[in-house]
Amino acid sequence: MDYLYVFAGGGIGSMTRFFITKISARIYPDFPWGTLSANILGTFLIGVFSIFILEKGKAWAGFPFARELVMVGFLGGLTTFSTFMLDFYNLSHSHEWLKLFLYFTGNTVLGFAVLITGKYMAG
Numbered sequence: 001m002d003y004l005y006v007f008a009g010g011g012i013g014s015m016t017r018f019f020i021t022k023i024s025a026r027i028y029p030d031f032p033w034g035t036l037s038a039n040i041l042g043t044f045l046i047g048v049f050s051i052f053i054l055e056k057g058k059a060w061a062g063f064p065f066a067r068e069l070v071m072v073g074f075l076g077g078l079t080t081f082s083t084f085m086l087d088f089y090n091l092s093h094s095h096e097w098l099k100l101f102l103y104f105t106g107n108t109v110l111g112f113a114v115l116i117t118g119k120y121m122a123g
Contacts, residue, residue, distance in 0.1 A: 005065045009073020013042075017078050042079035046071060046086050 020041075021034030053066045075082050084107055091100040 002065065002068045005068040006073040006076070009069040009075075010077035011073075013074040013077025013079075015077075016074075038079045039081040042075050042082035043085045045078075046075050046082035049075070050086060 017034075017038045020038050024032075024034035024037060027033070049066075049071050053071060087103060088100065091103055
């Protein structure tokens with residue numbers, strides 16, 4: 001059943017991102033405001049829901065699938081950047097500096113390098 005909640009939340013999150021991107025592109029065609037807006041909104045919301053769902057989960061006792069529907073599904077469909085930032089926060093607060101560096105570098109530098117490689121190989 002968890003898969004269904006992730007699927008439903010992901011669909012809603014993806015459609016929300018699509019809507020934000022389309023509206024932003026009409027207003028500001030020369031800058032990816034839609035992506036920036038979705039990333040900032042998703043990051044804010046994962047901060048809020050990480051407290052409400054994960055740390056104060058008793059308040060959500062009647063909604064046991066909240067994590068799957070909201071955090072994994074909706075926010076995962078809206079943006080994976082929010083998860084990246086939550087992981088970054090958790091590593092920084094655990095003082096795992098090498099892991100933090102590797103995680104950040106792997107996601108940004110390595111991610112950019114494989115994007116360029118993929119574009120080069122496809123072109």
